[in-house]
Amino acid sequence: MKDIFERDLSGEMVSMDEPEFDNLYGVIQNAQKLIHKLNTQELSPEEIRALMAELTGKPFDATNTILPPFYVDFGRNINFGKHFFMNTACTFMDRGGIEIGDHVFIGPRVCLTTTNHDFNPYNRRTTFSKPIVIKDRVWICINATICPGVTIGQNSIIAAGAVVTKNVPLMSLWGAIRPKSLSI
Template identity: 55%
Template sequence: MDIFQRDLAGVGVDAREEEFAKDMLPRIKEAQKIIAKLNNGYHDEEETRKILEELMHKELDPSLWVLPPFYTDYGRNITLGKNVFINQGCTFMDRGGIFIGDDVYIAPKVNIITINHDINPYKRTITYCKPVYIEDRVWIGCGATILSGVRVGENSIIGAGAVVTKDVPKNSIVGGNPARIIKEIRVEGQEEG
């Protein structure tokens, strides 16, 4: 496996290894240049989307609406569905993969983090990534943080300021630190089961 495959597979990557400096670091630096272009000047919706396509190396749906500033460490491992809205000041640490479904609303200053460091203080330069999945019709409140390996089920709401460390079942409202289920959402017309 190369370093990019190891990142996506959750295998440890050491920032001191040669492959990191040779292969990963140039991509991170490229992403930072594109983010600087995005965040330092006015861009209409279409211009913003084009800059994000350059960052993510893929075509994005015209229904995407992102209000800069937007921050990411890598950018290439973000997948966005249709009718996604991302408000100002969000940070997506995406080396492990961030997958966002359709009709998702993300409030200001939301953090989605796929990366973690080794708990051994002598191995802190080693990182481990796990993907984050945000299913269809999720609403993420202001200042919420979703940590690596979490799946947020469809129709759910993440309360403002919540720190989500575990999967969120569909049709749930969660809040707090660590986030806990506050309420279930009853969706009219949705089949039971």
């Protein structure tokens, strides 16, 4: 039988009323303590990398840059590539998993969310998650929102303010205008 962490990551329904939810919530509380430290203390790049490694449970590459504040709900289900840059005030809700490729740029106030609530209004304390995958050399511009289950294709650009609910093909410009192929 799967534990609540496996069920949550695999997209199964998870209720806040389950006894095992306290285990999940413990990870969330720890993530909040670490993010508070990141967002309120003056830290060196080395200290930021160490904190991010503690948050994710994986090494955080020396080529990566994060400009705080940064908000995350869980932390353990984020995989960062190399040469990653994230501007200020981004929010990652990663219970469903966030996979970020190499040379990815994320602008200010970008929101990546993998978790959603049950659509039944009498069961809203139940959530389900779907992963977000961001392929290599993607640029996500200011204030974009990436919804659960979305894959953004290699070399694509997500326009400022875009809400992305469907997969984005590689080499695409996606946003308020009609999707467009990019040529280099």
